[in-house]
Amino acid sequence: MAAAKSARFHRLRVAAVDRLTDDSVALTFDVPAPLREEYRYLPGQHLAVRRIVDGTEIRRTYSVCSPAPDGATGPDQLRVGVRLVEGGEFSTYAHKEISVGDELEVMTPAGRFTLAPRPGHYAAVVGGSGITPVLSIVSTLLAREPDARFCLIRSDRSAASTMFLEEVADLKDRFPQRFQLVTVLSREEQQAGLPSGRLDEERLTALLPALLPLADIDGWFLCGPFGLVQGAERALGALGVARARIHQEIFHVDDGATAAAPSAPAPAHSTVTATLDGRSGSWPVQDGESLLETVLRNRADAPYACKGGVCGTCRAFLVGGEVRMDRNFALEPEETEAGYVLACQSHPTTDQVELDFDR
Missing domain, CATH: 3.40.50.80 (Nucleotide-binding domain of ferredoxin-NADP reductase (FNR) module)
Structure with missing residues (x-):
């Protein structure tokens, strides 16, 4: 698994737009030399791409399809595949509007669906x-x-x-x-x-x-x-x-593919303490909020991409307290057994909850 590291967005230039099929394209991004170490990735990891539409932030996650570089520096380019999704706000944009020379906000790599080369x-x-x-x-x-x-x-x-x-x-x-x-x-x-x-x-x-x-x-x-x-x-x-x-x-995942976890009694008032990039803070959880939503209200740099329990970008270690996860399609059983949760799907079931995004 990749070591935990802070996820950050940087503007990257689109170097190529290659049509793969009638409904899919590959986007290649240039990575400037000062950012190459930040974009070093393990084979199998993904990138989140962000854009603002009518004041609303849209994030989508796409896996890197190119071989991981083997050398002292990170990649000079990153290539991802984008399949057109009916009604998809970003995939439609990628297919119809993105051109070589455009700049997009791209998050540094994340994900644990990886295999480091070995016999x-x-x-x-x-x-x-x-x-x-x-x-x-x-x-x-x-x-x-x-x-x-x-x-x-x-x-x-x-x-x-x-x-x-x-x-x-x-x-x-x-x-x-x-x-x-x-x-x-x-x-x-x-x-x-x-x-x-x-x-x-x-x-x-x-x-x-x-x-x-x-x-x-x-x-x-x-x-x-x-x-x-x-x-x-x-x-x-x-x-x-x-x-x-x-x-x-x-x-x-279709909305009806699986039922959400049974509801557990929620405390009348709950507080989440979160550590991110070495800094900690504590904030009250508003009614119905996920822990990620609470953290995002106070720390805009909290990591996430899909908010659907699929990509795993918001994985955090549960230091204290108890939570209910609505859905989990990203964490392996050994990860949940070790104490990791998806912040986007987690709701407090105790008065105090503590998360660590840095582990």
């Missing part, structure tokens, strides 16, 4: 734009670690909708003995390979043992829509894969 046999199940962080993971791993292998199982609607098709094909050409690619199209038949259809739990339970020696896989990386990730996790569990070997990142 081993790894695998991923991804759907749609879930390829984005995994592309960074696999390209970095294979280039840096000669004793590593990777199997990528990807699901897309059709060949025309497949993001980073050329980049993945290049990996297969460069590392034919160490990179295994399995492609499934849900709405289009292929001339060769697996039959079309969704990669659901039942299909993955039958498919995975036929593709891989499950006991020898050192880590599984699941990324994409909620249904695909949850189905893959259940399939792996049924096949006896240890939960500690499964890592997941969800890109989109």
